[in-house]
Amino acid sequence: MEENMEYQLNLGAWNSVFVVPSILVDQHIKLAGAVQLKVILWVLRHAGESFSTDTIAQALSMHEADVKDCMQYWTETGIICLHEQMITPAAISEPVLVQKETTVAVPSAETESSSPDAKTEKESNNRKRALSRPEKPDMKYLTQRMNEDESIAFLMRSADEIFGRMTSNSDKETLLMIHEYDGLPVDVLIMLLQYALSVGKCNMRYIEKMAITWSDEDITTLQAAENKIKQLNLGRDAAKHIQRLFGLSDRSPSEKEKTLADLWINQWQLPDELIREAYEICINNNGKYVPQYIGTTLESWYSAGVTNVSQIKREEEPDKKTHKRKKKDGYQPSYNIEEYESTSVLDEEWDD
Structure with missing residues (x-):
């Protein structure tokens, strides 16, 4: 009589797995920041368990405010749905193209050179802001634009790298507004972010104020931005020289x-x-x-x-x-x- 044989499939690290929605990889792997991906993966891994944003923050060595920002990102982009402290998959729906009335498309250099209406489009981009602040785009529209235009996604990643932290959803929306409403090209906007870091003013209020000035002065090329920064640095150096000359305290x-x-x-x-x-x-x-x-x-x-x-x-x-x-x-x-x-x-x- 043959002895019964028992078998066991050993998948090693794969013995314990969890589900990751395909859309997360297909649409967000390039767009989401590393911190945002960490948070959603942690949440998916702990499906069925109770946890708080503080629990996630401690597990990932993050600030709780950043965790909340990440959760808001995944909610607004349609990956998860938050209702009465319950996280559920968002309802599947066809993507809706969102067009803001205040949004102005910024033509690429290639489009400007080939389009007969390029001059008119450029003039509309370089208009001065109205007295009232334009409406900021929401996260859904931002995600759509990041999917459509790799340069937008690159801008958002660059902001995180320049500031050495994950920029908030609100800051990302402001950057998109500056790009599309005020007409600052991505490369010029990145140079502005680098300048803000160099002078220790990494807050979005200062960056937006500077961006409006640059837009009004038609600073839309790297050369123009470089000249402007050189002028600003000369002004700062002159101010420091005057402070020393007058014996004033070392202040900003x-x-x-x-x-x-x-x-x-x-x-x-x-x-x-x-x-x-x-x-x-x-x-x-x-x-x-x-x-x-x-x-x-x-x-x-x-x-x-x-x-x-x-x-x-x-x-x-x-x-x-x-x-x-x-x-x-x-x-x-x-x-x-x-x-x-x-x-x-x-x-x-x-x-x-």
Whole structure:
């Protein structure tokens, strides 16, 4: 009588498996960030179990806020559905093409060169923003655009790499809005992100504000962006130089101070002694540091062709005899501080 034989199929690591939806690989493997993929895989692996976002955060060594962002991403892209703390597969439906009224298609360089209407399209992209902020695209539309255009997906991955963290869904939506509404090409936008990192301002509010300025100034090529960044860096260096010259505390200068410093040093190329003299006059007359007052003084000297402090001393501190003679002859100095204070082009309102 033959002995019964028992067999066991040993698949090794494959003895324990879990299901991964095909759509996750087919449509999201290139689009989703590494952190987002980690979260959805962890969730799928623990199907049937109870867990919290804090549980996932601890298991993956992440911040809980990032886990919540990831869950929102998979919900808005139609992979999962969250209802009363229950995660279920999202209902299967045909993808819907979402078109925002405020969205403006940005033509590629190839399209611009071949299309007879390229000039018109470019002009529409370079228009200034309306006073009201445009509506940001939602995650569903962002995912659609990332599927349609590899450059959009590349922009989102680049943002994560530049900032060294997973950018939030809201930040990604803002980047898409900047690209499509303000007309900044992907390569220019990436250069803007790199600049923001270099100056320690990686918040999206600052990036969006800069992007609007670049769009208004028609900075839509890498060369134009490089020139703009060079100008910004010169302004920052000039502002730091002015701070050292005036003996001010090491703080971050305002946009007004950077603009004035760039004007005095890079454009007018005024010597340090002249700038320092204007500072001393400001302190003597006002008892405090007033950049606008110094700017008015320097503007009057620059317009009068004053290049050194000795010229100022000769005109402002004449001896009594010379002063009487000049007064008698109706002499007027080549510049008038009071007049410039009332008419200076630097007196306009500034936004820091």
